[in-house]
Amino acid sequence: MIADIVVGLQHGDEAKGKVTHHLCKDGDYTHVLRFNGGGNAGHTIFHNGQKFVTHYVPAGVFYGITSIIGSGCVINSRDFFNELQTLRKAGIDTSLVKIAENCHVITNDHQVEDRKDKIIGTTKKGNGPAYRSKYERSGIQAKNALEFKPFLIDLYEEFHNKKDVKILCEGAQGFELDIDWGDYPYVTSSHCVAASALLNGIPPQAVRNIWGVGKVYDTYVGQKQFEPDDDIFPMLREIGEEYGATTSRPRQCNWLNLDSLNRSLAINGATHLVLNKIDVLEQIDRWNVYHLGETLKFSSKEKMCDYIVDNTPFKNKRENVFFSGNKHNLNPN
Numbered sequence: 143m144i145a146d147i148v149v150g151l152q153h154g155d156e157a158k159g160k161v162t163h164h165l166c167k168d169g170d171y172t173h174v175l176r177f178n179g180g181g182n183a184g185h186t187i188f189h190n191g192q193k194f195v196t197h198y199v200p201a202g203v204f205y206g207i208t209s210i211i212g213s214g215c216v217i218n219s220r221d222f223f224n225e226l227q228t229l230r231k232a233g234i235d236t237s238l239v240k241i242a243e244n245c246h247v248i249t250n251d252h253q254v255e256d257r258k259d260k261i262i263g264t265t266k267k268g269n270g271p272a273y274r275s276k277y278e279r280s281g282i283q284a285k286n287a288l289e290f291k292p293f294l295i296d297l298y299e300e301f302h303n304k305k306d307v308k309i310l311c312e313g314a315q316g317f318e319l320d321i322d323w324g325d326y327p328y329v330t331s332s333h334c335v336a337a338s339a340l341l342n343g344i345p346p347q348a349v350r351n352i353w354g355v356g357k358v359y360d361t362y363v364g365q366k367q368f369e370p371d372d373d374i375f376p377m378l379r380e381i382g383e384e385y386g387a388t389t390s391r392p393r394q395c396n397w398l399n400l401d402s403l404n405r406s407l408a409i410n411g412a413t414h415l416v417l418n419k420i421d422v423l424e425q426i427d428r429w430n431v432y433h434l435g436e437t438l439k440f441s442s443k444e445k446m447c448d449y450i451v452d453n454t455p456f457k458n459k460r461e462n463v464f465f466s467g468n469k470h471n472l473n474p475n
């Protein structure tokens with residue numbers, strides 16, 4: 143068994159969807175697995191020139207690869223079926239979409255409760271209450287929800303009793319929203335780190351590549367104050383189209399924080415680094431980075447990119463770093 147993992151290095155919205163979609167194309171995977179989160183995630187994917195926003199279904203669905211909503215996820219039936227219908231209407235074959243039988247259900251009551259949140263700024267999709275029920279041992283597993291019956295799989299059978307299994311594990315949200323590693327309580331209710339993928343029936347020895355995905359700047363959606371008071375950030379938001387894929391809320395913007403990025407790379411064990419949306423900084427022509435508590439201002443893209451790579455564990459592994467433009471494919475650094 144081989145497993146590659148795609149994880150978010152910041153506060154979600156790093157364009158992980160784009161990276162998984164790209165890897166699915168040539169990666170020769172037998173399965174794509176979403177390993178955490180629920181309808182709170184919003185993956186924007188451009189497939190054959192068409193824009194899709196998915197919340198549950200992994201990117202493998204666009205390439206006819208078995209696409210699994212894993213045991214680490216929570217799922218609401220109405221939202222899931224709506225998403226399937228949207229995909230089908232657009233001509234995407236959804237017959238390979240599967241749900242782990244031990245994945246947990248987001249009930250309508252969970253969603254009603256989540257809508258009352260005023261402190262965290264949740265996506266109101268019922269995520270937190272569903273995980274609370276799971277850990278409180280009062281939740282409902284997918285195998286006990288009739289509507290999911292045709293989709294159910296046992297991850298043990300699927301991964302361990304088949305030959306030549308090659309899985310792409312697709313994370314949702316990002317390191318800074320991880321329930322333990324993020325800025326608690328301004329976090330989501332699941333684990334967003336690479337280790338979280340393993341909880342879906344994948345043995346640690348199977349892991350090959352860990353793709354850490356970030357943006358060349360930072361964004362956050364939620365209740366806490368994140369964006370510094372500077373006119374450049376509203377401009378960055380407009381040019382970068384930094385509005386939530388799930389809730390349409392404006393994302394607060396800031397420069398890349400290299401100290402946070404290094405912490406995230408280390409704890410995720412990233413073997414590859416992708417930094418997206420460099421074309422957005424190109425348009426505002428600012429090349430700023432926080433490092434060791436200071437704001438560094440570079441005079442060009444090349445100087446900033448070199449500095450970033452030189453100050454991460456990738457200093458001597460430059461071939462594993464990719465700076466990428468917004469809607470384009472990955473371009474090697």
Ligand code: IMP
Nearest residue numbers: 154182183184263264265329330363364
């Ligand atoms: P929840 O996951 O809906 O409970 O929201 C908790 C926090 O995580 C809020 O600040 C959300 O805005 C944030 N969040 C959850 N999912 C995503 C995502 O996919 N992208 C960005 N932020 C997210």
Ligand code: MG
Nearest residue numbers: 155184185387
């Ligand atoms: Mg998103």
